Amino acid sequence: MNRPAASAIKSSVPGAVTARRIAIAVTILALFAVPYVITQVYYVNIASQVLLYAVFALGLNVLVGYAGLVSLGHAGLFGVAAYVDAYLLAAGHGHAVAILAALVAALVATAGFAALALRATGISFIMITLALGEIIWGLAYRWISITGGDNGISVSTRPEPFGLSLDSPRAFYDATLVIFLIAVAAVAIFVRSPFGAALAGTRDQPRRMNALGFHVWMIRFWAFMFSGLLTAVAGILFVYYTEFISPQALALTASAEGLLMVISGGAGTLLGPVVGAALVVIVKNVASAYITRWNFMLGAIFVAIVVFMPEGLVPGAVRLARSAWRARSRPKPATVVARPQQ
Amino acid sequence: MTFWLLLTVNSVTFGGLLFLLSAGFSLIFGLMRIPNLTHGSMFMVGAYLGTSLLSGALGFTLNFWLAAIIAAVEVAVLGALMERLLLRRLAGQQLAQVLVTLGVSFMAADLCLMGWGGDPISVATPPGLTGFVRFAGAAFPLYRMAVIVIAVVFAIALWLMLERTRLGAMIRAGVDDPQMARVVGIRVSQLFTIVFALGAGLAGFAGMIGGPILSVYPGLDQDMLPLALVVVILGGTGSLLGSFVGSIVVGFIYNFGQALLPELAYFVLFLPMVLVLVLRPQGLFGGQIL
Numbered sequence: 001m002n003r004p005a006a007s008a009i010k011s012s013v014p015g016a017v018t019a020r021r022i023a024i025a026v027t028i029l030a031l032f033a034v035p036y037v038i039t040q041v042y043y044v045n046i047a048s049q050v051l052l053y054a055v056f057a058l059g060l061n062v063l064v065g066y067a068g069l070v071s072l073g074h075a076g077l078f079g080v081a082a083y084v085d086a087y088l089l090a091a092g093h094g095h096a097v098a099i100l101a102a103l104v105a106a107l108v109a110t111a112g113f114a115a116l117a118l119r120a121t122g123i124s125f126i127m128i129t130l131a132l133g134e135i136i137w138g139l140a141y142r143w144i145s146i147t148g149g150d151n152g153i154s155v156s157t158r159p160e161p162f163g164l165s166l167d168s169p170r171a172f173y174d175a176t177l178v179i180f181l182i183a184v185a186a187v188a189i190f191v192r193s194p195f196g197a198a199l200a201g202t203r204d205q206p207r208r209m210n211a212l213g214f215h216v217w218m219i220r221f222w223a224f225m226f227s228g229l230l231t232a233v234a235g236i237l238f239v240y241y242t243e244f245i246s247p248q249a250l251a252l253t254a255s256a257e258g259l260l261m262v263i264s265g266g267a268g269t270l271l272g273p274v275v276g277a278a279l280v281v282i283v284k285n286v287a288s289a290y291i292t293r294w295n296f297m298l299g300a301i302f303v304a305i306v307v308f309m310p311e312g313l314v315p316g317a318v319r320l321a322r323s324a325w326r327a328r329s330r331p332k333p334a335t336v337v338a339r340p341q342q
Numbered sequence: 343m344t345f346w347l348l349l350t351v352n353s354v355t356f357g358g359l360l361f362l363l364s365a366g367f368s369l370i371f372g373l374m375r376i377p378n379l380t381h382g383s384m385f386m387v388g389a390y391l392g393t394s395l396l397s398g399a400l401g402f403t404l405n406f407w408l409a410a411i412i413a414a415v416e417v418a419v420l421g422a423l424m425e426r427l428l429l430r431r432l433a434g435q436q437l438a439q440v441l442v443t444l445g446v447s448f449m450a451a452d453l454c455l456m457g458w459g460g461d462p463i464s465v466a467t468p469p470g471l472t473g474f475v476r477f478a479g480a481a482f483p484l485y486r487m488a489v490i491v492i493a494v495v496f497a498i499a500l501w502l503m504l505e506r507t508r509l510g511a512m513i514r515a516g517v518d519d520p521q522m523a524r525v526v527g528i529r530v531s532q533l534f535t536i537v538f539a540l541g542a543g544l545a546g547f548a549g550m551i552g553g554p555i556l557s558v559y560p561g562l563d564q565d566m567l568p569l570a571l572v573v574v575i576l577g578g579t580g581s582l583l584g585s586f587v588g589s590i591v592v593g594f595i596y597n598f599g600q601a602l603l604p605e606l607a608y609f610v611l612f613l614p615m616v617l618v619l620v621l622r623p624q625g626l627f628g629g630q631i632l
Contacts, residue, residue, distance in 0.1 A: 070437060070440075072444075116615075116616060116619050116620075119619055119620075119623045120623060122436070122437075123375060123376060123377060123436055123437075123440060124579075126377065126437075126440055127377050127571055127574070127575065128575065128619065130377075130379075130568070130571060131568055131571045131572055131575060131615065132612075134564075134567075134568035134571075134608075135568070135608055135609060135611065135612045138568075138607075138608025138609060138611075139606070139608060139609050141608075142604070142605050142606070142607060142608055142609075143605045143606060143609075144605060145605060251564070252564060252567075253448065256444055256448070259441070263441070293452050293456070295448045295449075295451060295452040296448065296449050296452035296453065296456075298445075298448050299444075299445040299446060299447070299448030299449035299450075299452070300445065300449060301445075302441060302442070302444065302445030302448070303428070303442050303445040303446065303449075306432070306438045306441045306442050306445065307428070307431060307432065307438075307442065310435075310438060
């Protein structure tokens, strides 16, 4: 959607790389310390929710931000993974089998989504993904013999990786954090890889990329698969977090919430979706504590961000900070800040 | 035999309703190049406004048809306001426009929930149409036949409007090539408002007309929007004929699916969509407006 603000700020200071590494290490330590600082179960759970939705938003951002393809059907993929996992667990299978099957099923569904939706780009792509997502929702809602319909499926146990129990909120937070960090690292590597560069090329100049001999469709397809994989991981985390799955988690509102996370944080930036996920989850929880009209707020925030801050909060803040810094450091010539093209 | 006949009539009726809904959706898409994701909300809001006019919640009660027409006009005004106040600000930014329609649809759904509550509201069949037509040993509800007639009348009226009037010619020009239409002096942005209001009004009218069949409930918008999407993906965007054929096809698949595979009714809708996307991505009648 939006072009990323000049992604890597190359600093001429030699110590910058070390400083960056230290900053990353400190951030990771701080994230692990969260449940020790805010000890109340409620807040630890919200932190887990932020992280699992951040994985969802990171996955969606691969498509929306880096491929320039806006999907409104990702909650469907999230749901396929969640439902397959929950269904197999309810049928008495082990966690390893259920998780593996859930990932495979979600990837198959993603391939189907991609094969159909990638016949178009732009607005038609949105429409097709929306219709596909709604169909998955319809299956979850109506195919009662498998999905339990509105009653959903309950999951009674969490997996125990390496014999560690995830039953306590703190342990679950730690596990979610590890997966979240892996997801961030994966997206970071992906974006900086030649494939990531090619993907950005197909977003900005598909015809030139085609002329240069790149297989635009195939690049988009694999980006979709990567996006679907992260989404499926988030779906599985969601099932284990809530220990329950119902069609509500697949509704169009869920896809829209994911998209709101991506565009509010800033599409096409690495950490924008994470900020967006934190924002949406926190606002949603705060809002539902005081008012019952979350959907109204979701819509209103959507409209406000699209109309007033189309580039998202992170790039918006970066832009404002930079122009403030420039204005201070030299007498300001009359410049016009170009609005980013949609 | 009777079962199949009844199912066929129900399918055509539902197809007629879908046509009223998706004709506007398709025209808006053809002209403004955006899927109006508030279209399901317009259908639902029209139905809710109509029920209020019918039930006398406003201090007076209206005849069903009058209520339907007034509800349609109200929704058309709301649509025009939305186009003028929100979409106009984002002219040329299609993605932003789509996202705004999505945001507004959530707001509308929540406002309806606030205003009319969570319980389904059933709409009484208008008096005079409560009877049945007997044919081939089966009794067909008169109201459903009336809905088919209304849909056909609207289809013909829309076709005449597009084919025979100056406004229709301007809309066709706008759908074909907005830049050239502007060059020859057509005020395309004014057409946007007109077509948006027209589509909104049709959707609101369809909502009220569908009331006696579907009743009105929260989530009606989310039930109808994907159907309109599938109709337009099938029929091709901006095509009146496409939305007519697409509506009938979807009406049949949806009703037969519900009767034969009740749990998978939503899923079987998927199949024709897949076929069309694979074989003819522009839709059955894509690229031709009539």
